[in-house]
Amino acid sequence: MEGFDLIPILAATLRVATPLLLAALAGLFSERSGIIDVGLEGKMLVAAFAAAAAASVSGNVFLGLLAGIGASCLLGLVHAYACVTLRGSQVVSGMAINIVASGLTATLALAWFSMGGQTPPLPASARFLPITLPGSEALAGVPVLGRVYAALIGGQTALVYLALLLVPLSAWVLYRSRFGLRLRACGEHPAAIDTAGISVARLRYAGVLIASVLCGVAGAYIATAQGAGFQRDMIAGRGYIALAAMILGGWRPWPILLACLAFGLLDAVAIRLQGVVLPGIGAFPVQAIQALPYLLTVVLLAGFVGRAIPPKASGTPYVKER
Amino acid sequence: MNAALPRWADLILLPLINLLLALGLTALIVLATGSDPVAALTALAVGSLGSADAIGYTLYYATNMAFTGLAVAVAFQGGLFNIGAEGQAYLAGLGVALAALNLEFLPPALLVPLAILAGAGFGAFWAAIPGWLQAKRGSHIVITTIMFNFLAASLMVYLIVNVLIAPGSMSPETRRFTTAADLPGLASFGFPSSAPVNLALVLALLAAGGVWLLIWRTPWGYALRVMGESPEVARYAGIDQGRMTVLVMALSGALAGGVAVNELLGAQHKLLLGFTGGYGFTGIAVALMGRNHPGGVLLSALLFGALTQGGAEMAFEVPDVPSEIVVLIQGLVILFAGALGNMLRPGLSRLLQRKPA
Numbered sequence: 001m002e003g004f005d006l007i008p009i010l011a012a013t014l015r016v017a018t019p020l021l022l023a024a025l026a027g028l029f030s031e032r033s034g035i036i037d038v039g040l041e042g043k044m045l046v047a048a049f050a051a052a053a054a055a056s057v058s059g060n061v062f063l064g065l066l067a068g069i070g071a072s073c074l075l076g077l078v079h080a081y082a083c084v085t086l087r088g089s090q091v092v093s094g095m096a097i098n099i100v101a102s103g104l105t106a107t108l109a110l111a112w113f114s115m116g117g118q119t120p121p122l123p124a125s126a127r128f129l130p131i132t133l134p135g136s137e138a139l140a141g142v143p144v145l146g147r148v149y150a151a152l153i154g155g156q157t158a159l160v161y162l163a164l165l166l167v168p169l170s171a172w173v174l175y176r177s178r179f180g181l182r183l184r185a186c187g188e189h190p191a192a193i194d195t196a197g198i199s200v201a202r203l204r205y206a207g208v209l210i211a212s213v214l215c216g217v218a219g220a221y222i223a224t225a226q227g228a229g230f231q232r233d234m235i236a237g238r239g240y241i242a243l244a245a246m247i248l249g250g251w252r253p254w255p256i257l258l259a260c261l262a263f264g265l266l267d268a269v270a271i272r273l274q275g276v277v278l279p280g281i282g283a284f285p286v287q288a289i290q291a292l293p294y295l296l297t298v299v300l301l302a303g304f305v306g307r308a309i310p311p312k313a314s315g316t317p318y319v320k321e322r
Numbered sequence: 323m324n325a326a327l328p329r330w331a332d333l334i335l336l337p338l339i340n341l342l343l344a345l346g347l348t349a350l351i352v353l354a355t356g357s358d359p360v361a362a363l364t365a366l367a368v369g370s371l372g373s374a375d376a377i378g379y380t381l382y383y384a385t386n387m388a389f390t391g392l393a394v395a396v397a398f399q400g401g402l403f404n405i406g407a408e409g410q411a412y413l414a415g416l417g418v419a420l421a422a423l424n425l426e427f428l429p430p431a432l433l434v435p436l437a438i439l440a441g442a443g444f445g446a447f448w449a450a451i452p453g454w455l456q457a458k459r460g461s462h463i464v465i466t467t468i469m470f471n472f473l474a475a476s477l478m479v480y481l482i483v484n485v486l487i488a489p490g491s492m493s494p495e496t497r498r499f500t501t502a503a504d505l506p507g508l509a510s511f512g513f514p515s516s517a518p519v520n521l522a523l524v525l526a527l528l529a530a531g532g533v534w535l536l537i538w539r540t541p542w543g544y545a546l547r548v549m550g551e552s553p554e555v556a557r558y559a560g561i562d563q564g565r566m567t568v569l570v571m572a573l574s575g576a577l578a579g580g581v582a583v584n585e586l587l588g589a590q591h592k593l594l595l596g597f598t599g600g601y602g603f604t605g606i607a608v609a610l611m612g613r614n615h616p617g618g619v620l621l622s623a624l625l626f627g628a629l630t631q632g633g634a635e636m637a638f639e640v641p642d643v644p645s646e647i648v649v650l651i652q653g654l655v656i657l658f659a660g661a662l663g664n665m666l667r668p669g670l671s672r673l674l675q676r677k678p679a
Contacts, residue, residue: 038468082661091403091464093661095606096653103650104351110644111355117644232646240468247465285484291476294469301461310462 009268011152015226017264018163019044019218023242024249024256025163025170026214031251032174033207034187034200034313035083038094039075040215041239042101047072047219049105052119052230053112055126055223064126064224069216075101076212084204087317098239106232119223119230128157128225157225159217164257166214171253183207187311190318200318218242244297251311263293327671333618337611337659339666341625344654348647355642362640362647369635370628376635378508378517382589384627385519388526389580390605391623392533395614397574399537400566401550406452406467407578408602409474410445414579416478417444418586419486419593422499430502437503438525438583442576448474449575450568457564463571471602482595495594505588520588526580526623530616533577537616546570578602600649604630607652610660626652 023040030037047068055064075097082093109117133154139146174180186193186203193200222238223230245263249256270289278284327336349359370380390407397404404410417440425433452466479494488497505521513519537543549556549566556563585597608626612618633648658665 036464038464078657079661082657086662086664088661088664089403091405092606092610092656095405095603096657096661098653099603099607099649099656100653103646103648103653106646107351107644107650108355110646111357111642114642117646237472240472243465244469285480287476287480291473294472294476298455298461298466298469298473301465302455302459303461304459 007147007151009265009272011155012268012271013261013264014152014156014160015264016267017260018160019221019226019238020242020245020263021163021257021260022159022166022214022218022221023239024245024260025166025253026211026218027243027246028170028174028249028251028253028256029183029207029214030211031207031246031311031314032187033183033204034190034311034316034318035080035204035208036090036094036315037079037208037211038091038243039079039097039101039239040211040242041235041237042094042098043072043075043212043215044219044222044239045098045101045105045233045235046075047216048223048234049109049119049219049230051216051220052122052223053109055122056113056119056229059123059126061126061128061224065217065220068220068223069213072216072219073209073212076208076215079212080205080208083208083317084201087319090315090317102233105230109230109232117232122224122228126224127228128159128221130155130157131161157221159221159225162217163221167253167257174253179206184311187314190313191321194318194320204318215239241293244293247297247310248293248300250309266290266292327667328674331670331674333613333615336663336666336670337613337618337622339670340658340663341611341655343658344651347654348651351650352643352647357640357642362636362643365636365639366629366632368632369639370632374512375514375517376631378513378519380624380627380631381513381523382517382519382584382627383630384623385523385526385584385588386581386599386601387604387608387626387630388530388620388623389584390578390601391608391612391619392526392529392580392605392616393574393577393602394605394609395612395616395619396533396537396577397570398609398614399543399550400546400570401553402453402456402567402570402574403464404449404467404571404574405464405606406449406470406474406602407574407605408598408600409467409471410448410575410578411581411598411602412471412474412478413448414441414445414575414582415586415593415597416481417441417579418582419496419499422503422587423486423496426500426502428502430504433500433503434505434587437587441579441582441586443579445575445577445579445582446572447575449578450572453568453571457567463567479595482593486593488592493594496592499587499591501591503587504591505583507588518589520584522580522584522588525583527620529577529580530620534616578605604652607656607659611655 027037027040050071051064051068054067055061079093079097082088083090106117113119136150136154139149182198183203186200190200241263245256245259248259266289270286273284274286276284352359352362370376393407394404418437421437421440452463452470455461455466456463483494486496507520509515545561549561549563581598581601604626608619608622611622629648629651633645637645
């Protein structure tokens, strides 16, 4: 196994884990407020398209990011309106958003860019580029540390750092701020929030909108940092893996980070194991590694190993007592 | 919010209005892309119903959607949301293919029913596990069935690419099944032999009739509907909900397996990657539009079959509108008929009550 170098694998892990982390934190805020969000995938897809389209037309990657967040928030508002105001089924609404997003982005991409459902490939100036940290060259001579500093700690795009910073921030907001306390209470026992004279609906709209902003960043990352343009259905199930990471993380920010890093590592290793022949087994079954996040989620939810307990009131519309 | 509507308005008027909203919004989007919505809709109608060949394709797609629509609807009657029809249909394909490839020596009269049973059995098995996990371990069926879709996809990719692939073949598919396993087409009903509609359509109709009998004419069906309406009442009445959950999920998965029968035995005659083509998700739209009733499911399956076939034709006729617009329509129908279902209810109810009956 020559060339099985650890540093590129870890760097790839960070890159792959970033959109998962953003989307899983999105799911966290939504579900903590009491709204189940299976529409992470669709919001990321719409954001990826809007970000790629805006960046391609304007040439400005930050306009792309804003467009992505905006598009994701529009879908989020629909979700909140359906789930909070109309008290409709949250799962049905989430699925509808995923399917609408798939059809809408494919339709608009073909009609606006006439490139078979893609956006034009983005030039480097309209993408988030890896940041070279100051002092990388000075440290380049140092054996291990130099490469770790240049290629793992440095050499990532701005959104990777943003995602990592959001973990302590989310933990602080959820567990140390008044808003976070109220949001969590809203997901556990909304009647208490209502009795305290705080609007359950407003808190839930806030939870869904925070989730939409984070999904917007995640989608923009996939189209303008990891990739260079939009392709049909390019989220490829990452919204659902994020959902799995959120569940495995037990609806808490730091364990979610761990789950996302683990999924990222699995993915990075799986790509390198493709075509490797194991003695006695034959070609390595890459699908087994790809299926692992889903399998782990099923096992954990079933309580065979540990127990995943969702916010108590998530999924149930709140009806004011009369 | 629970404004009472007359039965006909609830069953016919409201779904129609929601469908019109979805189509209207789609027309606006087509307009926004700079194409002519009238031309697009005309191409859609002609492409789906304009010739015997087109109708043959429409009915072929509608067969898939009737099966997944029934699968989702049956689970809904018991208060369960089965998002896993896609994966269940995929696994059913494995059952169909294993039977068709390994029992070649049997005559058609035995081989075809066995292959169908194998498909239904595999689909039922793949759906019963999430049912069992919810009943006995308390894991949420929605999340588990989502995960099982991905597990099915990984498993099938592995099996087709590494195990079942035809020797020497480059494309990921099995060898052709024996012709003894072919479901006959409906040429005797006047469809051109090029249209892939086949005997599975008749099976879908029979399945719809069977589901209706089971749910509205048997004690088991009554118990299922009680469980769907109110789990508390069901518990008080001594209904074994764990057992019901596993059984109704198995039934749902077996129905989803009909997609494998229609696709593999009726049209493709081999197992190939991704043959389920999203029909499991379309089934959600079909069930919601059809109000979870077998008759409604058949009608809305016909509608969505026509949309799918017409959409493919439209993509040829109207250059800037892709066939994916059908996916958009499906999504909007789920949104309006499902998630936003309460939006028009109060207004419509007020409107109808003002008029003397």
